[in-house]
Amino acid sequence: MKTEIMMMVERIVRHVLASTETKLRMREELYSHLDAIYTEELQRTGNSKAALAAAFARFGDPQEIRTQLQQSVPKWKQWGSRYNQLVSRHSGESRVRFAARMALMTSGSLAAIYIIMLSMLYLSVQKEELLLLYSFLLQLSLLFGLNGFVAILCAQPFVEPAALREEMKGCWFQGVFVGLTTAGSIALLWGQLIYMHDMPFTILPQTLSGFLAGWGLFVLVVWFLRMEKLKSFPWESLDLND
Amino acid sequence: MNVSIQGNQIRGHLETMILSILEQNESHGFEIVKKLELAGGGSLQLKEGTIYPVLYRLEDSGLVKSRWEKEDSGRKGPRRKTYSLTSKGRKKLEAGRQEWNVFVNIVGTIVGGVA
Secondary structure (H helix, E strand, O other): OHHHHHHHHHHHHOOOOOOHHHHHHHHHHHHHHHHHHHHHHHHHHOOHHHHHHHHHHHHOOHHHHHHHHHHHOOHHHHHHHHHHHHOOOOOOOOHHHHHHHHHHHHHHHHHHHHHHHHHHHOOOOOHHHHHHHHHHHHHHHHHHHHHHHHHHHHHHHHHOHHHHHHOHHHHHHHHHHHHHHHHHHHHHHHHHHHHHHOOOHHHHHHHHHHHHHHHHHHHHHHHHHHHHHHHHHHHHOOOOOO | OOOOEEHHHHHOOHHHHHHHHHHHOOEEHHHHHHHHHHHOOOOEEOOHHHHHHHHHHHHHOOOEEEEEOOOOOOOOOOOOEEEEEOHHHHHHHHHHHHHHHHHHHHHHHHHOOOO
16 A cells, blocks of 8 residues: 555655655655544555545646646746756667767757857957957867767666666676776876976876776766665656556 | 634635644644644634645744754654744744734625625
């Protein structure tokens, strides 16, 4: 019966535009109330099916409660949730497609920002300099997009609980890939620095610590995302057939 | 005469009614519904899930505050959230009561046929 109660709660909350934290709070609270009504009705009727039907009837129409819950969420929080939906993996979307979509969004947004910035500089900077700057910034936005693609592709199996269970066997590939790309990037950067600036070999520890700090931050973000996903996974994995 | 008061009739007054219940004691959602029903003498027919949007609005406006029940409270079942009135909520309740008195005086005079 617990699953039926959870499904009723999920019918109400799933499509509410609100932050993950707010929705978790709603789920927990509505579940607690429905569970209390169900227990009361079960004591009264002695029949679990009848008790469940009575509990749902007492609780009210899911659609109506959802509409009212949505109205209780401030508009700015609803926009935050819309953005979250945009940058989350859609149902049925493959991991590669999601990573590619995110990479395109990152590159596109950065390119748009750079174009706006450079348009503002149009009058004060010489055209040749502007062209050079534009080409550099465009490359930079492409680089960010590519980095985003690799990072998202690597992070996904660790962020998504379902994927973690089912695709853990494939994770060694991501681990090796991440290790090799990190080592390769350090080697390239180090080599370039020595070649261009005649830097001493002692620069290696600094370079290495910079990369390690970057990866540390990456792991921290992945860990936070995973913790958030783990909390809502029991709810979001329910199949509501709607 | 057995009269029942249902959803649409209650909706506009639910905020003040909940504030009034919380004025007596802090309560969780299920308890608030029980107290409302008890106070209504069985005439209030409230869909229980509809109190939560109201509670969230009240909390967002700073009229009530909430705290989660501790995991080690000894009670079986999922943890509950307890709501209590803030000082801003008390002022709002007072204003709500005055508005209600004005409303009852005016509408009562018209509908009651005294005028």
